[in-house]
Amino acid sequence: MTSKRYLIIGGVAGGMSAATRLRRLDEHADIIVLERGGHVSFANCGLPYYLGGVIEERSSLLLQTPASLGSRFNLDVRVRTEAVAIDREAQTVLVRDLVTGEESTEAYDALVLSPGATPVRPPMPGGDRMLTLRDIDDVDRAMAELEVAPRTALVIGAGFIGLEMVENLVHRGLDVTLVELGDQVLPPLDPEMAAPVADRLRDAGVDVRLGTQVTELHSDTALLSDGTTVPAEFVLGSIGVRPDTTLAVAAGLEVGERGGIRVGDDLRTSDPHIWAIGDAVEKVDAVTGEHRLVALAGLANRHGRLAADVIAGRDIRVRDALGTAVVGLMGLTIATTGWPEKLLRRVGREIRVIHTHPASHTGYYPGAEQMALKLVVDADTDEILGAQGIGGDGVDKRIDVIATAMAGGLTASDLADLELAYAPQFSSAKDPVNMLGYVALNAVEGLTPSIQWHELDAAMAAGDVLVDVRTPGEVAAGAIPGSINVPLDEIRARVDELPAGRLIVHCKVGQRGHTAVRLLAQLGREAVNLDGGYLTWQAGES
Amino acid sequence: MTSKRYLIIGGVAGGMSAATRLRRLDEHADIIVLERGGHVSFANCGLPYYLGGVIEERSSLLLQTPASLGSRFNLDVRVRTEAVAIDREAQTVLVRDLVTGEESTEAYDALVLSPGATPVRPPMPGGDRMLTLRDIDDVDRAMAELEVAPRTALVIGAGFIGLEMVENLVHRGLDVTLVELGDQVLPPLDPEMAAPVADRLRDAGVDVRLGTQVTELHSDTALLSDGTTVPAEFVLGSIGVRPDTTLAVAAGLEVGERGGIRVGDDLRTSDPHIWAIGDAVEKVDAVTGEHRLVALAGLANRHGRLAADVIAGRDIRVRDALGTAVVGLMGLTIATTGWPEKLLRRVGREIRVIHTHPASHTGYYPGAEQMALKLVVDADTDEILGAQGIGGDGVDKRIDVIATAMAGGLTASDLADLELAYAPQFSSAKDPVNMLGYVALNAVEGLTPSIQWHELDAAMAAGDVLVDVRTPGEVAAGAIPGSINVPLDEIRARVDELPAGRLIVHCKVGQRGHTAVRLLAQLGREAVNLDGGYLTWQAGES
Numbered sequence A, B: 001m002t003s004k005r006y007l008i009i010g011g012v013a014g015g016m017s018a019a020t021r022l023r024r025l026d027e028h029a030d031i032i033v034l035e036r037g038g039h040v041s042f043a044n045c046g047l048p049y050y051l052g053g054v055i056e057e058r059s060s061l062l063l064q065t066p067a068s069l070g071s072r073f074n075l076d077v078r079v080r081t082e083a084v085a086i087d088r089e090a091q092t093v094l095v096r097d098l099v100t101g102e103e104s105t106e107a108y109d110a111l112v113l114s115p116g117a118t119p120v121r122p123p124m125p126g127g128d129r130m131l132t133l134r135d136i137d138d139v140d141r142a143m144a145e146l147e148v149a150p151r152t153a154l155v156i157g158a159g160f161i162g163l164e165m166v167e168n169l170v171h172r173g174l175d176v177t178l179v180e181l182g183d184q185v186l187p188p189l190d191p192e193m194a195a196p197v198a199d200r201l202r203d204a205g206v207d208v209r210l211g212t213q214v215t216e217l218h219s220d221t222a223l224l225s226d227g228t229t230v231p232a233e234f235v236l237g238s239i240g241v242r243p244d245t246t247l248a249v250a251a252g253l254e255v256g257e258r259g260g261i262r263v264g265d266d267l268r269t270s271d272p273h274i275w276a277i278g279d280a281v282e283k284v285d286a287v288t289g290e291h292r293l294v295a296l297a298g299l300a301n302r303h304g305r306l307a308a309d310v311i312a313g314r315d316i317r318v319r320d321a322l323g324t325a326v327v328g329l330m331g332l333t334i335a336t337t338g339w340p341e342k343l344l345r346r347v348g349r350e351i352r353v354i355h356t357h358p359a360s361h362t363g364y365y366p367g368a369e370q371m372a373l374k375l376v377v378d379a380d381t382d383e384i385l386g387a388q389g390i391g392g393d394g395v396d397k398r399i400d401v402i403a404t405a406m407a408g409g410l411t412a413s414d415l416a417d418l419e420l421a422y423a424p425q426f427s428s429a430k431d432p433v434n435m436l437g438y439v440a441l442n443a444v445e446g447l448t449p450s451i452q453w454h455e456l457d458a459a460m461a462a463g464d465v466l467v468d469v470r471t472p473g474e475v476a477a478g479a480i481p482g483s484i485n486v487p488l489d490e491i492r493a494r495v496d497e498l499p500a501g502r503l504i505v506h507c508k509v510g511q512r513g514h515t516a517v518r519l520l521a522q523l524g525r526e527a528v529n530l531d532g533g534y535l536t537w538q539a540g541e542s
């Protein structure tokens, strides 16, 4: 048996993971990695923090070099080398050395495509001035501009990377304007979960402009579609990425309707000798079973290894993707897995939604921080469809636990039984995730029906009565218009005061509301709980 | 239908959770909670931190009072009231008011026992002077002694609560001696995982005495079984708890061989009108299916609610128990779930063990801390049997994720596919839990066999050759006796230098060792990896 020849296009998250794993599986193969840029194996995810000065050394971003990969893994890593075309018939790739311009042809037994994605650039006058952030060349360009010490910055797009850039530009001392076409920051989240993020940004002095877009860039300002002008000496665009399918399309490989390369559950493209992984590829969504783009480093790394496994003859199947993600922003942690409520409603799925506002750990131990959690559940099967969290310490933990529960096929009610590590400084005897399970159980069992913040107006218009069961002191600090106040501890005595009709009860977070609903139901009243209480309503209305 | 009468014995974690849930399910019942001590619904788990001054207000420990529970839940809560005997025939309990001494009889339709557990007190001369910590009366006694400002303290028993007490006494400025009969601290952990805890204690100035016990207490010193005397103005015993089965035994209820009340999966005792929950009760172990004592607040709370559900006529089944636990100690987080290696080996289970030493988050983002993780896996089925973690930030998260994976029936290999939230300050593109899955996969697939630190001596005695693949610089700082050094990156060139026979390779943590094993195997050499590398070996030998 002659040794195999493996060609890999793209030398970062997916590509290099495939290359190193291939080497561990096949010491005798020729493994060639082609990378168009000047660097391989770099920390894409660290780029914003390098620009902000949080990561001080540029060299920390370079996790491996062609030399280190050569000596450890005997990989033939070629930077500034572009794969120009694939000849599927001949099983060759046309390669161009971007320094010398020389072209050559490389044969392959197996070809792995991990070309990533390219930042979307909306065409607009002056748009050339807009920087984007994807690789080391980009970061060098941005750093060069920042070293000239601009005072104002414009970030276009309030997604995860956009927000990381805002944080880092603020950290550098710039006055930052954030422009987002949608009417909320962090489009993957539901609006009431994202609202506190916009508040935090504004508190930090960021000029947050929602529901508008940049139409023109001038030398140090930008014109928005709402007619206003904002300062913009430094401009960074982060409005999303598009799978880089140039090579795949030219080679006639199948591309899906989301614009990514189509692969099977063995990561093989429509050509049996070509595999594809990473941001360039469509994943199968774990919740809907449909194709979806999920541009995350974890999946790129994992699929790189899996593609190597298949190529080396192992029998593997890729799991469907949840898309768990997290971002840190000015002391907030915001994390999500699965689907948000808004998209599931849009596709008409019957869902149940739970909001809670638990403390990161017991209230009696110093330093507890309140977080908001949201669980989205299939109304028929109790299957967990998605979760979102925002707060300080421990938000990432809760979302990871829920993502794991989803992977294990646990239902929302099952969360009540999880045995999670508890000591006063880490959690509560009922962890926030357990508590989501408790609330889910009460819904499943029909004990405490609830309505959502966005359903309140219609319900009240239809004649429901809103009963605020908080204390008068809490009510004085802010209340939902049209509510009447009967504190929980007085309901037994004052139930006869309550107007006829269905009652919607609410407290601050939903917990006392639950006890109130149980009490009222047994006293013969129809009652539902306003899910998430005043806090969720307030965030939703803001 | 006349209203029901529910009697609950014990008014803290399990008992009060049953009472509040019962009220939410049955507004019309009479619910009476009998509590022998002076307080209900207090934070047992906070007691050490109050003594240490971390929790400043005693009132923070009292989460509810008889009055607050009366007005919110219409509970009849009686403190300083002891249940003295159960008459199962008559369905009554003999009750004594501990203040007046008066006795009365209370009838019940359903009786819930949540009497907890009592600290074990070894008989010894002077033993009366030893304090224990279980309730508010205990904490008041201890605080009174501490306010006299002793300079030295002796803590007997190095379990979770013992260590919390050590931390808090150190925090108060006392010179602390810790005496533990076993040869390691934290007996639920495996020795190599617990070793860094003892180091941390010693670094903090604690005099840690292992493998010895206290035999006599004098006025301000203690005599140990090894003949030495240690200072001991303040003495706290924490050598474990025993289920409080006094009432249950007297009433002829079934008690299991572990000494706890036996209940079915509906939490009913051998009497169909009596339920039991909490520390007093034996749980069914999720790993072995056998009965086991698990004295944890999460289960007490959960089972309190479940008992209420059954009593109110709902159809529920209790899950088997994993026993997930965590303790914070001087900046370390130590957490565990399921079974340790040592116990599984003792019962002869065929297991596979994995040690890793990942960073809490990416190395390039500031503040990453190294942790040690251990996964114990069924060698045939790949079922996860247990996990342990020690380190700083994020250890609790990883153990919670693994406990959730266990609850969801995921195998060790499945951990590779978990989609966990990743951004540079929270994790790595391959989360430490994913990495455990990677290593597990390599074991399952036979790619990289490994041996454990405690198997090394025997293997070398049998003729295996130990190859240290770290750099010469690392080797110079400390190496395993008898190893030869060939750095990973030189193996390809120097393979012919290696002696004949089976090779055991090792690096610092096992990662380079894995690559070395793969390389050597394909170069025709039999090789195994020393699991966890030098760090695990060092911890095990210490």
Ligand SMILES: Cc1cc2nc3c(=O)[nH]c(=O)nc-3n(C[C@H](O)[C@H](O)[C@H](O)COP(=O)(O)OP(=O)(O)OC[C@H]3O[C@@H](n4cnc5c(N)ncnc54)[C@H](O)[C@@H]3O)c2cc1C
Residues within 6 Å of the ligand: A009, A010, A011, A012, A013, A014, A015, A034, A035, A036, A037, A044, A045, A046, A047, A048, A081, A082, A083, A084, A114, A115, A116, A117, A133, A134, A135, A161, A244, A247, A277, A278, A279, A280, A295, A296, A297, A298, A300, B422, B423, B424
């Ligand atoms: C600023 C930033 C922050 C991020 N933060 C996070 C985060 O916190 N968490 C997270 O999960 N993900 C994050 N991501 C996303 C993550 O980096 C990507 O999902 C991951 O890198 C995708 O891996 P890939 O191999 O598909 O593509 P890439 O890592 O982008 O690698 C593709 C490489 O292929 C090369 N290439 C393309 N075409 C050719 C060709 N024809 N010839 C030769 N080479 C070619 C490109 O030059 C590129 O270097 C972030 C991304 C960015 C840009």
Ligand SMILES: Cc1cc2nc3c(=O)[nH]c(=O)nc-3n(C[C@H](O)[C@H](O)[C@H](O)COP(=O)(O)OP(=O)(O)OC[C@H]3O[C@@H](n4cnc5c(N)ncnc54)[C@H](O)[C@@H]3O)c2cc1C
Residues within 6 Å of the ligand: A422, A423, A424, B009, B010, B011, B012, B013, B014, B015, B034, B035, B036, B037, B044, B045, B046, B047, B048, B081, B082, B083, B084, B114, B115, B116, B117, B133, B134, B135, B161, B244, B247, B277, B278, B279, B280, B295, B296, B297, B298, B300
């Ligand atoms: C110092 C300390 C720290 C802890 N830390 C943690 C931790 O960090 N994490 C964790 O998970 N767990 C921890 N625990 C354990 C946790 O507190 C227990 O698992 C939990 O309280 C058990 O609940 P329970 O209802 O069974 O017993 P308890 O909460 O102890 O309540 C039992 C009550 O019953 C009363 N009683 C007994 N007999 C009678 C009778 N005959 N008549 C009337 N009343 C009676 C007792 O006075 C007692 O108040 C800790 C415990 C202690 C003591």
Ligand SMILES: CC(C)(COP(=O)(O)OP(=O)(O)OC[C@H]1O[C@@H](n2cnc3c(N)ncnc32)[C@H](O)[C@@H]1OP(=O)(O)O)[C@@H](O)C(=O)NCCC(=O)NCCS
Residues within 6 Å of the ligand: A011, A012, A013, A014, A016, A017, A020, A021, A024, A040, A041, A042, A043, A044, A045, A046, A063, A064, A297, A301, A305, B355, B356, B357, B429, B430, B435, B438, B439, B442, B509, B510, B511, B512, B514, B532
């Ligand atoms: C780092 C990179 C080169 C891949 O190299 P790699 O050697 O495959 O990956 P790692 O260094 O993470 O090591 C993982 C390997 O070590 C093994 N391993 C890790 N810890 C181990 C331990 N304690 N014991 C034994 N084996 C261990 C794993 O099983 C895995 O081997 P496998 O794939 O054969 O199962 C590639 O992922 C890359 O270029 N990354 C940077 C770019 C990037 O990911 N960007 C996005 C995020 S910022």
Ligand SMILES: CC(C)(COP(=O)(O)OP(=O)(O)OC[C@H]1O[C@@H](n2cnc3c(N)ncnc32)[C@H](O)[C@@H]1OP(=O)(O)O)[C@@H](O)C(=O)NCCC(=O)NCCS
Residues within 6 Å of the ligand: A355, A356, A357, A429, A430, A435, A438, A439, A442, A509, A510, A511, A512, A514, A532, B011, B012, B013, B014, B016, B017, B020, B021, B024, B040, B041, B042, B043, B044, B045, B046, B063, B064, B297, B301, B305
């Ligand atoms: C606190 C204690 C009295 C129990 O009271 P409780 O009302 O049952 O419990 P909580 O205050 O935690 O509230 C939980 C209830 O609120 C509900 N809830 C919580 N958050 C909610 C929200 N946002 N929306 C709706 N319902 C919510 C839960 O579903 C649960 O109700 P259920 O049992 O009917 O499902 C009892 O556990 C106790 O005495 N604890 C202190 C002792 C102790 O636990 N010690 C050990 C640890 S230190």
